[in-house]
């Protein structure tokens with residue numbers, strides 16, 4: 137089984153979105169008045185080559201997102217994207233030797249615009265989305281919440297991903313996605329109420345594809361919630377569950393916007409083992425963005 141990083145352009149957000157400042161509504165409003173922008177961060181999707189077929193987790197952004205709706209205060213003041221058409225998920229996969237038609241399934245951690253932006257490249261793939269997330273993101277209410285359902289492909293009709301396989305480790309709900317059970321969707325509510333993450337088991341080791349459960353590994357380890365989560369206690373519980381999971385087995389942690397994700401995966405591939413994120417520090421230059429896990 138192989139896992140690849142698929143970097144689809146870059147994003148800048150406010151520092152107070154990465155690490156929430158204060159609590160409640162004050163935390164949610166802080167990014168609007170914050171003048172400190174983050175560095176340009178990657179917008180990563182992750183490709184899993186599995187014998188059941190290729191699975192893409194998230195689809196990144198599209199070049200169309202360089203022009204965002206100005207009527208929405210978040211899009212106007214709190215986020216910037218930088219991406220060219222050739223950096224979208226479809227062309228990136230072709231560079232890896234994977235045609236869009238070869239992607240059997242696309243699993244979306246949530247429906248924020250930097251995760252569903254590349255859906256148009258995968259018209260023939262089975263798309264899996266949490267039903268609660270789809271409901272929250274749809275219609276006018278979805279647009280007001282900062283989703284862009286009007287930009288979904290016309291044929292967008294995702295299959296409900298219901299987490300009905302019971303608890304998985306410290307996660308209350310899960311769903312095995314492959315016949316061998318090695319790829320598991322787990323509930324990681326917080327960033328959005330129905331946010332999910334994907335765990336790739338590799339023997340006793342694991343790759344944890346985190347979406348926006350946290351923006352990077354350090355904030356997960358610190359238990360620092362972001363500036364957009366609806367429910368602080370839910371987000372805190374999720375970050376604690378991820379730490380408990382990572383403590384239970386060697387885990388490589390791959391959020392969508394962590395600049396160190398590429399190095400972490402490449403190093404795991406180079407050493408033929410998956411590093412414990414608690415011990416992980418980036419080392420040296422990398423030659424590849426692909427990770428050979430077994």
Ligand SMILES: [Zn+2]
Nearest residue numbers: 246248327348
């Ligand atoms: Zn998000």
